[in-house]
Amino acid sequence: MVKLQKKILKQNKAQILFVLISLLFMQSCSKQPAIFEFTTEKVDIDIVDDLKKLKDLPPAGFLYSDTQYEIWKTCSGEWGGTVYFKNKKSGKIYYAKANCPVSVNKINNKYYISSSMSHLFGSSDILEITDPEKMEQTAKIPLYHPSIITREYESHSSQGTKALIDTAGVIIMSSFVYKQKLYSILLNSHNTRATISELRNNKFYTIQEIDKDFFSDEPIIIKESETHQKIYIQRPQPCILEIKENKIKFTSYTKNKK
Numbered sequence: 310m311v312k313l314q315k316k317i318l319k320q321n322k323a324q325i326l327f328v329l330i331s332l333l334f335m336q337s338c339s340k341q342p343a344i345f346e347f348t349t350e351k352v353d354i355d356i357v358d359d360l361k362k363l364k365d366l367p368p369a370g371f372l373y374s375d376t377q378y379e380i381w382k383t384c385s386g387e388w389g390g391t392v393y394f395k396n397k398k399s400g401k402i403y404y405a406k407a408n409c410p411v412s413v414n415k416i417n418n419k420y421y422i423s424s425s426m427s428h429l430f431g432s433s434d435i436l437e438i439t440d441p442e443k444m445e446q447t448a449k450i451p452l453y454h455p456s457i458i459t460r461e462y463e464s465h466s467s468q469g470t471k472a473l474i475d476t477a478g479v480i481i482m483s484s485f486v487y488k489q490k491l492y493s494i495l496l497n498s499h500n501t502r503a504t505i506s507e508l509r510n511n512k513f514y515t516i517q518e519i520d521k522d523f524f525s526d527e528p529i530i531i532k533e534s535e536t537h538q539k540i541y542i543q544r545p546q547p548c549i550l551e552i553k554e555n556k557i558k559f560t561s562y563t564k565n566k567k
Contacts, residue, residue, distance in 0.1 A: 344487070344516055345505065349559045356547040356562040363531070370453030373413035373532070378441060380420070383453045384409030387428045389463035393450045394420075394441035403444040406464045407436055412483045414491055415535060421473075421491055425481040427526045430498040434475040435484070435491070435508060444469035473511050482524055485552050486535050492516065494540075494550075496524045505557075522546035523559055 373380040377397060384390040390409030395402045407424045414421045422436040438444070445466045478498040485492055491508045503521040506513040522545050529541040540550040547562035 346556045351561045353564050355564045380413050381450050382410035388460035391464040392422050403441045404447045404464045405444045405470045414486050423481050423484040430478050431480040432477045433479050433481045435473045437471040
């Protein structure tokens with residue numbers, strides 16, 4: 310009888326130990342390390358004063374440049390938008406529809422065009438372009454101004470492009486690269502939730518929710534490199550989002566000129 314009790318006790322201890330080890334393993338697996346490091350700062354100055362200090366602002370419509378191409382955009386709202394690739398050596402221009410481009414990123418020699426429009430419920434799409442010179446060719450890049458709305462010159466061709474995602478009810482402010490993955494700053498159609506989301510398997514996966522006041526559909530984006538950009542926002546909250554690798558800094562401006 311004593312031997313049986315000892316045997317049962319030994320089995321119980323083994324089972325308890327197994328359960329404890331399993332729980333610890335599950336907890337360690339469920340706690341994924343944070344991808345991004347967030348910091349915040351408040352400054353008692355006017356954002357307009359900082360904007361005045363900016364030099365070499367990109368011209369209207371300019372999106373991106375590398376050793377091979379200059380990339381430009383036009384946008385006519387609900388009438389369409391276009392992305393243009395100008396070969397720096399040949400001067401030839403290639404274009405395709407993209408309504409309306411907000412940022413360009415490059416991963417493994419492929420270009421990713423993030424486009425967004427706030428019309429109605431809002432819409433966003435991301436195009437992948439492997440070889441811009443497989444797109445249709447055009448004679449020139451039209452002069453772009455945000456207040457000029459026309460359908461006259463917008464492209465209707467998808468030749469040479471691949472749509473990775475095309476969704477309604479979401480607006481993209483900007484996209485950026487970290488560890489060869491594409492992330493986007495999104496706002497839902499009800500203006501209630503802003504997120505940083507990863508493009509994975511042609512879907513957006515939320516990584517981190519952020520304050521919706523740090524979102525604007527009319528930002529000034531200064532791209533320093535593939536992994537470093539500054540996003541200046543005047544409305545609804547004057548602020549700067551600086552993204553450098555996996556470090557994201559939110560700077561709020563508390564002073565406004567009367």
